[in-house]
Amino acid sequence: MKTLRVELGDNSYPIIVGTDLLNRVGELLTPHTKSNKALIVSDAFVQGRYMPIVQQSLEDAGLDVCTIEVPTGEESKSLVQFSRVQDSLVDHQLDRGSMVVALGGGVIGDLAGFTAAVYMRGIPYVQIPTTLQAQVDASVGGKTAINHPKGKNLIGAFHQPKLVLIDVQTLETLPQRDIRAGLIEVIKMGVIRDEPLFEMVEENLDAILNVDSAILSQMIAAACINKAEIVAKDEKESGLRMVLNYGHTFGHALEAVTHYNRYRHGEAVSIGLNCAAQLATNLGMLSETDFQRQRTLLKRARLPITFPPDITPEAMCEAMYLDKKTLGGKLRLILPTRIGEVVIRDDIDDIDVLEAISQCF
Ligand SMILES: NC(=O)c1ccc[n+]([C@@H]2O[C@H](COP(=O)([O-])OP(=O)(O)OC[C@H]3O[C@@H](n4cnc5c(N)ncnc54)[C@H](O)[C@@H]3O)[C@@H](O)[C@H]2O)c1
Ligand SMILES: [Zn+2]
Known part of the structure; x- marks a missing residue:
């Protein structure tokens, strides 16, 4: 396991890269956030394959966890799915002391990150990227966005995550x-x-x-x-x-x-x-x-x-x-x-x- 750092003053955060990390999410995350409640956002594929292990790990670390699944694919970077995730945050009464967990590819990172950026003027979020694209690019840097029918990434915000956790073993299920x-x-x-x-x-x-x-x-x-x-x-x-x-x-x-x-x-x-x-x-x-x-x-x-x-x-x-x-x-x-x-x-x-x-x- 290797820990890197994005140096951004008060917004600095670690990037942890390694294997067998998903079942340690709770333990690895707690030093970096004071949150006691989390919403995990993922897509249909990731939900079935990786959500249970992440959810269990967070619950073992004492967090109250709720989850939401969006359809796979770029279409989920939409106002409709953004609205669904916002509704879920409201319904489960998450507040500034809570956090959003983006578990999936770049689509999930962008959608969940943008939702966290604007909900209550910004709540903490962590990135758990599961595609190579998201692990080497999208999850690092704090750019979040959804698409407008007239253009990609037109509605977005800069919002840095509290932590990026990269388990390279998730790539074993990723198509060539x-x-x-x-x-x-x-x-x-x-x-x-x-x-x-x-x-x-x-x-x-x-x-x-x-792989x-x-x-x-x-x-x-x-x-x-x-x-x-x-x-x-x-x-x-x-x-x-x-x-x-x-x-x-x-x-x-x-x-x-x-x-x-x-x-x-x-x-x-x-x-x-x-x-x-x-x-x-x-x-x-x-x-x-x-x-x-x-x-x-x-x-x-x-x-x-x-x-x-x-x-x-x-x-x-x-x-x-x-x-x-x-x-x-x-x-x-x-x-x-x-x-x-x-x-x-x-x-x-x-x-x-x-x-x-x-x-x-
Ligand atoms: N924010 C940024 O800085 C930034 C940078 C680059 C790209 N992006 C955005 O990232 C998005 C593209 O990301 P992507 O390529 O990860 O697409 P994606 O999130 O749509 O994932 C691609 C597919 O892989 C599946 N998948 C995810 N993890 C898997 C796994 N471990 N095993 C098997 N299947 C898995 C997903 O279900 C999906 O069907 C675009 O929307 C792009 O705009 C953002
Ligand atoms: Zn690119």
Whole structure:
């Protein structure tokens, strides 16, 4: 078991990474909260598989526990499910001395976190992420949100958890496709600022895909340390934190163009990473060797690197300019200069963006 820390002054919190942690949730959590009542939020799959053990552990630690289940999938980041969770908090009379436990993937973390952020102007919550995506990315950093019919994550708040508890053994039940899609955020982090982490993924790819818990613990902890350092320097995304969007301007646009129902987020971002690196190579910022190194790893991880033939580069460009990360009409892009370093650029010509996209078909 490894304990890391997100340093945010009064809002600082630990991230615990290890195995066999779910049955110790109560014991591990009590030093970090004074709560005596908890609402566990999870989705239909997680509820059946992991809720009982977490509930038992919290009850053994003396907490009064209630639970709520929402349907699986992105649709649960809705006003309807938000309202249901709020109703449950009211019905069970939770107050500022209570807490919300987000047990599940990024959808649950975002929904439960946002609910905790606004209920009684904010009550404590803890994250127990059960997908690789949520363990290496969504659960750390305090960004919470639900979707609006007109856009993803449009209704949200920054609200830091009291604790993030990552039991890597939960990944044993996660489908391979979700393991690979979650891995993209680790590869992304490697390219942004941690060449040794990138190399670690290159060297241990088979073990990672085989859900080797020792390797996964090491990799997830390394990814979380990076995220924690970035968040500590820029909690509210006014500058540095934007580097986490590497590959995402392209990825978000592809998700939108394909109506959020074809790709996992990580798969769309994988194509985005390849496209951003292609652009950086075209502009002479990234060596052909490093471009190929990233491309090779994505391919080995069986992640997609090219756009589907039924969309056009123009449609992609249009969607990118609609993305909320656009600044004053110019795209803000995170471009790699080597494996382990990126720069933020908002002066790239549209024609160069279009050219790079066209090359990735
Ligand atoms: N807040 C942030 O900073 C942040 C960052 C990145 C992504 N996100 C959000 O995260 C969400 C995506 O997260 P996700 O990929 O975890 O999706 P998800 O929460 O929908 O989980 C994916 C699927 O995996 C299932 N699942 C969860 N744990 C499992 C397990 N251990 N074994 C088997 N199945 C399991 C779920 O039931 C679900 O069907 C998006 O809504 C995205 O916007 C948030
Ligand atoms: Zn992402």
